Amino acid sequence: MKTPILKIEGFGKHFTLHEQNKRIPSSHNVNLEVYAGELTALIGPTGAGKSSVLKGIYRTYLPSAGKILYRDKNGVEVDLAQADEYRMLQLRHEEIGFVTQFLFCLPRQSTLDVVAHPLVVRGMSREAARTKAAEMLTALNLPERLWSISPATFSGGEKQRVNLARGLVARPRLLLLDEPTASLDPVTAERVIALIEQIKAEGVAMLAIFHHPELTQRLGDRVVELTPPPATSKQADIKEKSGTNEQKVEVFA
Amino acid sequence: MSAGYNFGFLDEHAKKEVRRAILKAISIPGYQVPYSSREMPMGRGFGTGGLQITLSLIGANDTLKVIDQGSDDSVNAVNLRQFIEMTCPGIDTTTRLSEATLIQSRHRIPETPLKPEQVLVLQVPYPDPLVVVEPSEDKRKIMHGEADYARLLVKLYEDIVKFDEITISHRYPTRINDHYVIDPSPIPRWDVPKLDNSPALILFGAGREKKIYAVPPHTKGEPLAFEDVPFRVEDFRDAQGKRRACARCGATDTFLDEFMNEDGSKRYQCSDSDYCDETLEADMMTEATTHA
Amino acid sequence: MRKILEVRNLSKIYGKGCPRCIESTGPEADTNMCPHCGSVVAIHDVSFDLHEGEILGLMGESGSGKSTVVKNLYFDQTPTSGEARFFDEAGTQDMFHLNAAQQRRLRNQRFGMVYQNPHLGLNFGISSGGNIAERLLMNDVSHYGEIRERAKELLSRTEVLLSRMDESPGNFSGGMQQRVQIAKALATNPPLLYLDEVTTGLDLSVQARILDLILEIQQERNTAMIVVTHDLGVIRLLTGRALVMKYGRVIESGLTDQILEDPQHAYTQRLVASAL
Numbered sequence: 022m023k024t025p026i027l028k029i030e031g032f033g034k035h036f037t038l039h040e041q042n043k044r045i046p047s048s049h050n051v052n053l054e055v056y057a058g059e060l061t062a063l064i065g066p067t068g069a070g071k072s073s074v075l076k077g078i079y080r081t082y083l084p085s086a087g088k089i090l091y092r093d094k095n096g097v098e099v100d101l102a103q104a105d106e107y108r109m110l111q112l113r114h115e116e117i118g119f120v121t122q123f124l125f126c127l128p129r130q131s132t133l134d135v136v137a138h139p140l141v142v143r144g145m146s147r148e149a150a151r152t153k154a155a156e157m158l159t160a161l162n163l164p165e166r167l168w169s170i171s172p173a174t175f176s177g178g179e180k181q182r183v184n185l186a187r188g189l190v191a192r193p194r195l196l197l198l199d200e201p202t203a204s205l206d207p208v209t210a211e212r213v214i215a216l217i218e219q220i221k222a223e224g225v226a227m228l229a230i231f232h233h234p235e236l237t238q239r240l241g242d243r244v245v246e247l248t249p250p251p252a253t254s255k256q257a258d259i260k261e262k263s264g265t266n267e268q269k270v271e272v273f274a
Numbered sequence: 275m276s277a278g279y280n281f282g283f284l285d286e287h288a289k290k291e292v293r294r295a296i297l298k299a300i301s302i303p304g305y306q307v308p309y310s311s312r313e314m315p316m317g318r319g320f321g322t323g324g325l326q327i328t329l330s331l332i333g334a335n336d337t338l339k340v341i342d343q344g345s346d347d348s349v350n351a352v353n354l355r356q357f358i359e360m361t362c363p364g365i366d367t368t369t370r371l372s373e374a375t376l377i378q379s380r381h382r383i384p385e386t387p388l389k390p391e392q393v394l395v396l397q398v399p400y401p402d403p404l405v406v407v408e409p410s411e412d413k414r415k416i417m418h419g420e421a422d423y424a425r426l427l428v429k430l431y432e433d434i435v436k437f438d439e440i441t442i443s444h445r446y447p448t449r450i451n452d453h454y455v456i457d458p459s460p461i462p463r464w465d466v467p468k469l470d471n472s473p474a475l476i477l478f479g480a481g482r483e484k485k486i487y488a489v490p491p492h493t494k495g496e497p498l499a500f501e502d503v504p505f506r507v508e509d510f511r512d513a514q515g516k517r518r519a520c521a522r523c524g525a526t527d528t529f530l531d532e533f534m535n536e537d538g539s540k541r542y543q544c545s546d547s548d549y550c551d552e553t554l555e556a557d558m559m560t561e562a563t564t565h566a
Numbered sequence: 567m568r569k570i571l572e573v574r575n576l577s578k579i580y581g582k583g584c585p586r587c588i589e590s591t592g593p594e595a596d597t598n599m600c601p602h603c604g605s606v607v608a609i610h611d612v613s614f615d616l617h618e619g620e621i622l623g624l625m626g627e628s629g630s631g632k633s634t635v636v637k638n639l640y641f642d643q644t645p646t647s648g649e650a651r652f653f654d655e656a657g658t659q660d661m662f663h664l665n666a667a668q669q670r671r672l673r674n675q676r677f678g679m680v681y682q683n684p685h686l687g688l689n690f691g692i693s694s695g696g697n698i699a700e701r702l703l704m705n706d707v708s709h710y711g712e713i714r715e716r717a718k719e720l721l722s723r724t725e726v727l728l729s730r731m732d733e734s735p736g737n738f739s740g741g742m743q744q745r746v747q748i749a750k751a752l753a754t755n756p757p758l759l760y761l762d763e764v765t766t767g768l769d770l771s772v773q774a775r776i777l778d779l780i781l782e783i784q785q786e787r788n789t790a791m792i793v794v795t796h797d798l799g800v801i802r803l804l805t806g807r808a809l810v811m812k813y814g815r816v817i818e819s820g821l822t823d824q825i826l827e828d829p830q831h832a833y834t835q836r837l838v839a840s841a842l
Binding site for chain 2: 666667670689692693695696699700701703704708709710711712713732
Binding site: 039081106107128129141 | 803807821823832
């Protein structure tokens with residue numbers, strides 16, 4: 022039996038807004054597995070907390086419940102819901118990549134440097150990192166004339182490609198993808214799909230949210246459907262309801 | 275006059291306290307020892323610090339020389355000498371360095387090397403070299419304690435930046451025994467090397483600032499400088515690069531004072547009048563011998 | 567990443583203090599002044615670690631105690647209680663148990679500080695180059711030519727015009743003064759830098775270039791930094807981890823993106839919500 026790289030058990034996330042005295046539920050009782058060389062797709066309606074799962078894994082959100090068991094490159098299992106900040110930073114630098122819908126990068130940095138950055142953090146020389154970054158940007162069809170300027174002024178599609186390039190360049194062991202093709206033209210989207218297939222073949226494990234159901238069909242080896250948590254937005258109504266979130270899990274062969 | 279006054283004007287308790295301060299100063303070379311400076315029958319700033327040291331050390335068997343900027347005959351030197359003669363009956367005074375056992379001086383160290391049995395007392399207006407960079411005495415004390423003189427060196431750095439050389443002409447900060455930096459009183463740079471490994475004890479007295487410090491015999495005295503911009507004394511060269519000579523005795527190895535003649539031209543003469551006289555006498559002796 | 571600094575239970579109280587100071591101050595009490603004795607609990611029980619090359623943010627509004635933390639760590643002030651250990655090649659230094667000379671050495675050689683007010687970090691009575699020279703001279707560099715070269719290198723790295731290095735920083739703009747301060751702080755290539763509101767009060771474009779410079783320096787030299795600021799933009803741009811302080815207490819800490827996207831404490835939520 023294969024061992025998953027990532028195994029999530031009973032993950033939940035809610036937000037407590039003190040000012041408004043509200044508790045906003047987001048993800049609820051999520052269970053899933055991600056394997057090396059495979060892509061697990063997260064589906065479900067808006068409000069089902071798909072992005073919260075990815076952010077919870079990456080610690081951009083603090084998980085409210087459950088276990089996020091990650092097996093690192095040395096085979097050591099770590100619960101990302103409990104791991105300390107330095108362990109999270111180390112895993113972010115070395116093993117776990119996250120391509121979000123929105124590009125956040127340092128202003129006034131050239132696109133090439135933005136993409137090269139994860140490699141520099143890992144200790145690669147600036148020049149070598151830039152070469153790799155250039156390869157990645159070429160593969161994603163970003164015109165070379167844009168490489169030397171900051172992505173701050175780019176169009177949505179261009180930013181998305183920079184974001185992808187930065188996420189893919191360092192070949193993480195586990196890659197989290199949040200609608201990676203959302204704002205891309207069909208040609209570029211095809212390139213991205215090809216790239217995802219390529220890194221999957223290289224053994225990268227992926228957990229992804231796709232905009233189009235057809236992409237889930239094409240790329241997903243496993244599909245996990247999330248349903249919105251029971252509507253409990255008033256603090257007075259807060260009650261842990263467990264086991265009510267039915268999940269349809271399909272496994273494609 | 276002497277009736278009614280103790281020998282040396284100061285009472286014995288006062289002298290004892292000054293001597294204790296001196297002993298401490300000798301024990302910690304370069305360290306400014308505070309003492310309770312007495313009122314003297316002359317204004318502060320006229321050498322009362324040096325005078326109190328002299329009066330505390332002098333005995334009836336001593337021979338005293340008093341110098342003011344190299345000269346024994348200036349009003350200040352004469353007044354001090356007369357005051358000491360008056361209050362210390364039995365002592366001898368001299369203008370000859372070789373005869374003196376105790377020398378009180380303002381702004382100069384004699385040209386002729388001191389002898390081990392001599393003691394030189396220098397009058398000091400501003401004892402703390404750090405006063406130019408740090409107004410708080412509390413902080414200065416900490417800086418001295420930790421031998422933290424970086425800010426003094428910055429002053430030298432700024433000098434070189436502005437003038438391509440260190441322009442301090444007097445009171446050149448000098449590090450004693452590898453720790454405390456002293457203000458060696460307003461002696462010219464020319465005299466600073468004489469502090470290093472001096473055979474005689476050199477004492478510094480600041481009456482107004484109430485401090486005594488010392489460079490004991492055979493102690494290292496090193497002017498602050500940079501490795502690549504070493505300390506230099508005045509070179510007294512004329513426009514042609516020739517070392518100027520004393521107009522009176524002809525010496526070319528002394529610190530020269532500059533005088534303006536009535537016609538506007540400049541004349542240079544030994545600052546150390548005793549040394550100048552001795553050189554002249556020696557020349558005359560040689561001449562006399564030759565003629566004989 | 568090697569740990570470079572470990573701060574434990576750091577507290578600083580101004581005033582004589584009383585047994586009820588701690589319980590009567592802090593975020594819940596909504597004050598840092600003890601109502602019983604009038605003492606100000608500037609910081610209480612602050613603990614954190616800092617790793618080599620890491621930038622840690624201390625955020626909070628004025629009076630939160632964030633500046634007091636770095637002032638104590640830079641020996642500008644003496645803490646009321648608490649421990650701090652600095653780790654380097656020479657071994658572990660128990661910072662608050664060193665004597666004054668040892669503290670001065672650590673401060674002059676291993677730490678750098680950039681203050682919001684350039685008057686605190688620079689001597690306006692001497693040239694900009696002289697300010698850097700001072701730090702080198704404190705560390706026994708005694709070759710004028712070498713000092714001059716190092717000062718030039720540092721000032722050109724921080725983009726200060728070399729033609730103006732012999733001018734007083736008093737002649738410079740605010741942004742340029744901060745550059746001179748940074749150059750001075752870097753003179754000994756310290757592994758740890760404290761930055762106290764360094765861009766506060768500067769024009770936005772000037773701020774941006776100073777922040778860029780700080781990041782470049784961190785990447786080039788792997789310098790660990792503690793950045794004190796009330797500006798969430800600075801926190802987001804510079805730091806990987808952050809502590810949120812209020813009335814002298816750390817109310818929240820975590821990875822910077824988590825603090826900004828999923829703040830836990832009511833105060834932090836308000837702070838993040840009110841950011842432009």
